[in-house]
Amino acid sequence: MRNIIRSNVRWALSGLCFVLALLPAYGQQQKSITLLDKESGDPIAGASFSLGSQTGLSNEHGAIQFEWTTGARESMALSHVTYGQWRIGSKALETARKGQRFYRQEKIIGLKPVSVISLREKDGDTHDIGNREKSAHDAGALLTHDPAVAVIRKGGGYGFDPVLRGFKYDQLNVVMDGCQSATAACPNRMDPPTSQMAPNMLGKIEVAKGPYSLRYGAGLGGTINFVSQPPSYHKQSGSFGRYSTLFESNGTVWRNEAMAGTRGDRFDARLFASYSQGRDYSAGNGEEIASGFERLSVGMTVNYLLAQNHDLGFNLTNNRANDTDFAGLPMDLISDDTWMFRVNHTATFHGGALKKWRNVVFGSFVDHAMDNSMKNLNPRMVDAETLAKTQNYGARTEGTWSFGQSKLFAGADYRYESADGNRERHMLKGPMAGKVLVDKAWQDSYIQKTGVFAEYHQELSGYQLVLSARVDVDKAGARDISEGFDSLNPETPDTQANPSFSVGAMRALATNWNLSLWLGHARRSGNLTERFINFFPVGNDPYEILGNPDLSPEANSQADLVLEWKSDKVQWRMVGFVAYTKDFITSIIDKELKPVMPKSPGVRRMVNLDKALRMGGEMEWRQMLARHWQHSLSVAYTYGEDLDRKDPLPEIAPLDVRYVVGGALFGGKLLPEFSLRHVLKQNRVSEEFGERKSEAFTLADINLTYRPLPWLDLDLGLKNLFDTTYFEHLSRANRNNDSGPIYSPGRSFVFALRARFGEE
Secondary structure (H helix, E strand, C coil), rough: CCHHHHHHHHHHHHHHHHHHHHHHHHEEEEEEEEEEECCCEEEECCCCEEECCCECCCCCCEEEEEECCCCCCCCCCEEECCCEEEEECCCHHHCCCCEEEEEECCCCHCCCCCEECCCCCCCCCEECCCCCCCCCCCCCHHHCCCCEEEECCCCCCCCCCCCCCCCCCHHHEEEEEECCCCCCCCCCCCHHHHCCCCCHEEEEEEEEEECCCCHCCCCCCCCCCCCCCCCCCCCCCEEEEEEEEEEECCCCCCEEEEEEEEEECCCEEEEEEEEECCCCCCECCCEECCCCCEEEEEEEEEEEEEECEEEEEEEEEEEEEECCCCCCCEEEEEEEEEEEEEEEEEECCCCEEEEEEEEEEEEEEEEEEECCCCCCCCCEEEEEEEEEEEEEEEEEEEEEECCCCCCEEEEEEEEEEEEEEEEEEEEECCCCCCCCCEEEECCCEEEEEEEEEEEEEEEECEEEEEEEEEEEEEEECCCCCHHHHHHHHHCCCCEEEEEEEEEEEEEEEEEEEEEEEEEEEEEEEECHHHHCCCCCCCCCCEEECCCCCCCEECCCCCEEEEEEEEECCEEEEEEEEEEEEEEHHHHHHHHCCCCCCCCCEEEEEEEEEEEEEEEEEEEEEEEEEEEEEEEEEEEEEEEEECCCEECHHHCCCCEEEEEEEECCCCCCCEEEEEEEEEECEEEECCCCCCCCCCCCCCEEEEEEEEECCCCCCEEEEEECCCCCCCCCCCEECCCCCCCEECCCEEEEEEEEEEEECCCC
């Protein structure tokens, strides 16, 4: 009996061991997935993956094979030189069928010190503002969602000119879809290029910091790329659209925008329109700020598939502005009529190294009028009016080649810009009463730029490398030079060659950690204002400016160090930079020159100074608090110094801190958001330019979005919750208030409605 029991126990233990031995084999599966490009459908070869202890590369077909244990909670980390870094979650891996396709959008700029302001869809690396801001009348205002970007405010509600890390104007390369821009017709830049970018036609805004995105131009301090919404072809034809309206109580601001489109398997056509108007607003202390404006924008985009691999696109936009107050300028905008067009053709190829070839022709034409008729002048000594026109047109061609673990972009571009216009002064009082004086503002000046560029991406021994180079040939001149200007600026060579280059390297230090280093050098010639402006007060003080055609090119050498950490619920990123600028283009007071206007304190002449220094950085941290809540913290700071004059650089924004907490409740039907912004005082100001110090301030905003129906959103918000009296450091002096600051709006209630139909 005892032997029988021992025998049964032995058999039972053997069976249990056999079952336990089978369990791991039963729980493990051999799986495979395929990685494809989201646009072309081409396989993504050479993508490195990590899943637990398993590592490897996707093959030439984009396939990855791996072992998967049922019920595992691991995610697969992927990395590619062109597509950046991303993860496939455990749920997707658990349910993946054999060879299931996973699509990835190219992330060319993903390794660079860049931020993306999304106006369309959520993305882990973006400042997502969704469709809320598509009704904005000035795209420059949207840039302030990135704390590294401040804006020069010459008026209360329009014409915001971006400053990125202390770089401004043509030190920044501002483009639409990598090529198109507009030239400000107003010498004081009432109409900067950013004001001509229609927000309701945009999908996102890429803010690339540093001289590293040389494919799109030699931006010394960075490139701001306004990206249009891409076409979306569908096998089934259909219509889609949206409408939104917004009201702000402070300033009685009404904003409206609409889009209607239709698409099929070979075409995508869309019509856009927006209209906004506003009146004077009240600051926190009750002071009325002249800020009336009226803005209309209409446009269309049409894309057509000529063949399966040939896409033809056309874009046309007309922007109009009327009766717009600029409290910080001697004149106001009376009318601005701008036309912009773009035609592009994209060919995609399969089988060889050449993958894509894109050609673009573009143009913008600005007709601008401004005067001082809306200014409350006492006594009124003169009626002044300026009529000006600018042109900005050109072409760009670029090819894309893929060689397994490397990728090459190469091409050429051409741009021509010109400006012409006169200022008429009708003298009303004094010894010259009754006379009309004509001043040549732009002197029919022009600049031609021809450039060639290349950018090479390579994955090598765990490093991701990006090499970029560009050469621009710049030719400038003026066809209608005034006698006074000609006598002060002798004839000089009109052609300059400007080479630029950059190198970047990124490496994964450990799980979730990445480190990248960027080094760049870029050169630019002076712009139309710096070379040819003719006794106009266009700076941040009332001195008149005299251009200098003999300016040497300005050169910036910069380094950016980026450290980031990402997990499923937390993202942290820190960027530090140092920028050293040689032949810095600025102005100095020339006491030997007499101003044209009697009330002007003097004249500044544009010159090159030896060197200037900028340094600082940004930090961003995001975390999923709970299932339906998330919050973020971001900080930006820049230090600037004119090393020649031992004086702080002018128009450097102070340290800016942002905190935002938001949620998605009741299945995403209720979206609360609270934001807090604290800006430190700025005591480092330029004595050379008589710059004003600014005080610290704290702002709080709240917003609640309710989605009663899948196609309808209702917003209720409160801006400047505590009715704080404050002004931004880069605001110009208020000429309507004894040169005090242009205070920002006080408390304002906001209501918005957004409706949509179809799938955009």
